[in-house]
Amino acid sequence: MAEQQADEIQTPADRFARAREAQSMAILEDYVEMVGDLIEELGEARVADIAARMGVAQPTATKAIARLKREGLATSRPYRGVFLTEEGAALADKVRARHRTVVELLVAVGVPEEVAELDAEGIEHHVSEQSLQAFERFLKAR
Amino acid sequence: MAEQQADEIQTPADRFARAREAQSMAILEDYVEMVGDLIEELGEARVADIAARMGVAQPTATKAIARLKREGLATSRPYRGVFLTEEGAALADKVRARHRTVVELLVAVGVPEEVAELDAEGIEHHVSEQSLQAFERFLKAR
DNA sequence: CAAATGAAATAGCCTTGGCTATATTTTCCA
DNA sequence: TGGAAAATATAGCCAAGGCTATTTCATTTG
Ligand SMILES: [Mn+2]
Ligand SMILES: [Mn+2]
Ligand SMILES: [Mn+2]
Ligand SMILES: [Mn+2]
Numbered sequence: 001m002a003e004q005q006a007d008e009i010q011t012p013a014d015r016f017a018r019a020r021e022a023q024s025m026a027i028l029e030d031y032v033e034m035v036g037d038l039i040e041e042l043g044e045a046r047v048a049d050i051a052a053r054m055g056v057a058q059p060t061a062t063k064a065i066a067r068l069k070r071e072g073l074a075t076s077r078p079y080r081g082v083f084l085t086e087e088g089a090a091l092a093d094k095v096r097a098r099h100r101t102v103v104e105l106l107v108a109v110g111v112p113e114e115v116a117e118l119d120a121e122g123i124e125h126h127v128s129e130q131s132l133q134a135f136e137r138f139l140k141a142r
Numbered sequence: 143m144a145e146q147q148a149d150e151i152q153t154p155a156d157r158f159a160r161a162r163e164a165q166s167m168a169i170l171e172d173y174v175e176m177v178g179d180l181i182e183e184l185g186e187a188r189v190a191d192i193a194a195r196m197g198v199a200q201p202t203a204t205k206a207i208a209r210l211k212r213e214g215l216a217t218s219r220p221y222r223g224v225f226l227t228e229e230g231a232a233l234a235d236k237v238r239a240r241h242r243t244v245v246e247l248l249v250a251v252g253v254p255e256e257v258a259e260l261d262a263e264g265i266e267h268h269v270s271e272q273s274l275q276a277f278e279r280f281l282k283a284r
Numbered sequence: 285c286a287a288a289t290g291a292a293a294t295a296g297c298c299t300t301g302g303c304t305a306t307a308t309t310t311t312c313c314a
Numbered sequence: 315t316g317g318a319a320a321a322t323a324t325a326g327c328c329a330a331g332g333c334t335a336t337t338t339c340a341t342t343t344g
Contacts, residue, residue: 013195018263019172019264026161053154054154055159063330067330078292080292122164123265134252134253135252202301205301221310
């Protein structure tokens with residue numbers, strides 16, 4: 001099946017809308033990735049640990065988790081830890097891999113490691129599938 | 143004068159805090175850049191044009207402009223156009239230049255132009271001064 | 285096994301950035 | 315030049331993502 005020729009002209013408004021959309025996913029992505037990390041490292045993801053790592057107050061984390069649940073990415077029962085749904089786990093994997101690739105690309109073009117790690121935390125959420133693939137090709141071809 | 147050796151260990155919480163901070167600047171930056179563009183192109187920046195280009199409703203733009211004014215980046219009188227302060231104009235220039243550099247870097251590592259333009263709209267706000275300089279060196283050295 | 289301690293939930297507040305509907309002001313033209 | 319049309323402002327709503335203070339529940343321990 002041939003690709004649709006998407007030669008829509010791309011207005012500034014479209015770009016900004018897309019950036020806003022990415023933004024609304026960003027926090028979700030970070031939480032999901034971190035819940036995955038905590039389960040991996042500690043066997044479970046507790047609200048207190050999530051809050052500490054995100055650098056937010058505990059009720060802020062609780063609220064974020066409620067949103068994850070609403071969006072079908074996580075499950076939890078009151079006073080118990082947080083778990084990822086299949087969908088959540090898949091997203092976590094994707095986000096983690098993308099994060100690494102972004103850091104590697106930054107380093108590859110000359111950004112110091114520490115800075116790369118800092119900047120990647122925000123940048124990653126705006127890197128499209130297409131850009132990600134370009135990054136991977138670039139890194140492989142070096 | 144020697145650089146301070148800033149060997150603070152960088153926690154995840156620090157990184158997330160920084161990404162949140164960048165986020166709170168992002169919209170401000172986009173508006174300032176756009177007001178600058180409109181003044182350049184049309185001689186003035188009207189609320190309706192700003193709203194249309196940002197892809198938001200007119201009252202949303204009005205509110206954003208109020209914030210620009212509060213932050214000392216713009217001036218305006220009721221029912222008149224918007225102008226940038228010296229600080230606002232300087233920020234607009236910086237943001238515009240950074241946007242271009244980010245697009246160029248993306249293209250340089252193999253991202254298609256259109257995609258680069260789309261992704262850059264979000265990425266730019268998370269690119270630190272240090273990363274930006276690395277990007278410029280990379281582009282020059284190609 | 286009853287407190288005490290610790291963790292999570294809840295209540296209630298704030299700001300930002302969206303929106304629609306409506307009021308007000310400016311501009312333009314018949 | 316007076317009214318219609320266009321532009322802008324204002325009012326009031328919503329959700330997200332912060333926060334602090336307090337309540338509720340679970341766990342540990344004397
Ligand atoms: Mn992130
Ligand atoms: Mn990340
Ligand atoms: Mn932008
Ligand atoms: Mn931009």
